[in-house]
Amino acid sequence: MASEIRKSICWGCWMQCGALAHVNQGKVVKLTGDPEFYTKGFFCDRGARFAEHLYHPDRLNYPLKRKGERGESKWERISWDQALEEVTAKLSELKGRYGAETLATTCGTGRGHQETFKERFLHLFGSPNHANAGQFCRIETREIDYAIYGADIVAMKPKVAESEGCIVIWAHNPKESVPVEYHEYRNLKKKGGVKFIVIDPKRTEIVDELADIWLPIRPATDAALALGWLNIIINEELHDKEFVEKWCFGFDQLKKRVQEYPPEEVSKITWVPKEKIIESARMFAKAKPYTNIPWGVKTDMQGRNVTSIIHAIAILRAMTGSINVSGGSPLSGPCLKANGGPDFNSIDLLSPEQRAKQLGIDRHKFWTFPGYDLISQAMRPYWSGKMCSSYMPGCHIPDVWRAILDQDPYPIKALIVGGNNPLMAFANTPQVYRALKSSNLEFFAVVEQWMTPSAVLADYVLPATNWLEMPLLHFGTYTGAQDFVAAAEQVVPPLFERRPDYYFWQGLGMRLGQEKYWRQSLEKEWEWCIKPLLDELNMESFEEFAQRQQFWFPPFEEKYHEKIEPNIGRPKGFGTPTGKIEFYSTILDKLGYDPLPHYKEPLETPVSQPELSKEYPLILITGSRFRPFHHSEHRQLPSARKLYPDPTVEIHPDTAREMGIEEGEWTMIETTWGKIKQRARFSTRIDPRMVDAQHSWWFPEEIPDDPILYRAFESNTNMLTTDRDEYCDPPTGAMRLSPYLCRVYPAKKYY
């Protein structure tokens, strides 16, 4: 019997490629790219594995309640009704005893806009404590861009430079992380004309395939490099003077600041030859206005300097006048045709008293409510009252573990985790483990697709669908930050008793007095979300949009900021407090942080701690993406494990020889914070002074019971990291996941 084809949208990463599900007798047998979708038929090997994911025998299929001690892996199957009733009762009791702030939630990349339902529930419950991985991945970039531009850069560009211009791939390897973007760059490279600069400590494959210039940077010195580029561009007057004068705020202060970063000094800091720094800065600036620096995750996970790196990169885009230029760096605000942001997540309903209790609000003011409030005050009037507030403001993640263990500043007694594996995702795994195991934590639930090391420690585990089993809506990226809408109906009904995350949050909300804020089904929620667009298109329902149109982009408006705003009779400008792009950030200034980007040598580097580096002579990089895995996901899939049966640490053969390590051998990787083991993988792509250890490894084929937890502590790079405040970025609290000083040696000697 011939296959039937049903359309969907992949959620294997946040790029949302159009998918065709080939369905035979009700079963998804194959997934391919949809040529009619805006991703033009592209589909990667991660997305293609979701049929295997859908039917895997280890997927969670029924709600589970703990029977034995936490971590004993003894479970009782219960009904969804029983689970929701019992969770409701427990949350009510704890709220009565400790206040609503006693509940915290966590999330990772999550499962699309469903994350916003979690926020809605939490805000209506009365807690400000959403600990989300956006604090060191993507969302703090978005928040800084909001402060500087009053908008976000468009990660999925409506049009990239076709035949000229310069794209800087900074701290980013799209071939492994977001292949659809890489695919686009490959096509541009083939056409010729566009220059590529790759900034990466490693000579990755994209260096060979794309780079006109490669800057092999010392890890975590990106802010210095960006400031060095600005020094050259400003002093050589290569910037777009007219744009900067008219549309940017704080040029004179910036000019003074960048004098501290001459190329020879920056070369010493970054280990990049001075000539290359100068040549690349000129190449970038001379391509104006067709320049783009897409987001790269590694800028976000360096701890100290994160705000400065992102701020400096934002300034670089503006210096070339590329902002809102097609083929340059288009900006986008919240989707104006959707009910997103505060309308969706009810953040405005959280009382001032509860907002003030947000964990981390005293130290990381930019990431928490004070920063959000200043950004929101500037942006909302600009974007017709709309604002994207998904994932922001967040609480400071390490403070959740402290509030569980030390009950300071108040006790966190309840934790709900969804779309996240905290033992793998967050710095300082031993501390996360202590918190999840603590008897202070009176309630712990996980909504998941699989049993994970973190879920083993829970009281309740609720089974979640994957993207093929539910109706999908995207308005912008999953963070809702960009202006487009895409939708798809479910390909197959949820298998067994799996449910979309929505079902859990709505079920709790309905039982806890939040009835008027929830609709009766996920389809109805999506319909409400895109009601403004449906009205404009004369469509009745979410289903009609998904069937007839599937996606919608607003027309791209060149130089949007120059458009005359009828209400004020002058150009729109930008959604910031000054109405300009803020080189000098008035928001950072108001919050008591440096309003200009700077570089401060991080702790634990060969420069800041030369004595320590004699004992730990190598620089450890972690967090590099490797397909088809996505963070800690997909370790269960046999086809993926065939490619990577074991975790590997990439090491230069010369370094390995010096350390007495053989190819493929198990090695210990040790920092001052802990040690793990991974297999040595020889590569001349890595600098002999560095090693690159794969992140988020656990072994679903192993024993789940605590303390083994699928060998969660054995090869997990977050055993090597710390979440101490002096390692975090002060404004955002971004944790340092990479780099660290380390030593590597054969495991057999000591293990």
Ligand code: SF4
């Ligand atoms: S890049 Fe791959 S995993 Fe990501 S959305 Fe596209 S097909 Fe899915």
